Amino acid sequence: MKNEGKEIVKPFVIHPMSSIFDLATWFENVSGRNLTPSFVGSNTMADIVIPAVDIYEEGNDYVLKAELPGLKKEDIDITLNDGTITISGEKSQKEDIKRKDYCLWERSYGSFSRRLALPGEIQKNKVTSKYADGVLVIRMPKTDDAKKKEVKLKVQ
Secondary structure (H helix, E strand, O other), X not given: OOOOOOOOOOOOOOOOOOOHHHHHHHHHHHHOOOOOOOOOOOOOHHHOOXXXXXXXXXXXXXXXXXXXXXXXXXXXXXXXXXXXXXEEEEXXXXXXXXXXXXXXXXXXXXXXXXXXXXXXXXXXXXXEEEEEOOEEEEEXXXXXXXXXXXXXXXXX
């Protein structure tokens, strides 16, 4: 009897003749970020605003940096809840330009929301944020438990 299992995830194979657009499409599907230019009349991920985010440790803090160009600080909402942080807002188009007059449309407008898991426990009442030059920086002090150094385990 032949074992005929079903694929859960279809593998992505890069062929030597694959175009950069094939790779960009795969990247869009995996990450939700756009690499392909959006031409007039096309319907790509460029129509969705997804801010790029970095989260890292710096001393006794977790630091989150988000790229939010074109927004005012009044347009940004930050919420901390049960080990997650949510950054949301809306980037609106100020100019009344007809889309048919464009040859290339890459800038994104619209509302967005990113919910991210925090890497550890934080002191919520000491979190600070600063927004300048299109970059949001949120500093989240770690709790005492989160500050503890790593523990080496002996393999038995």
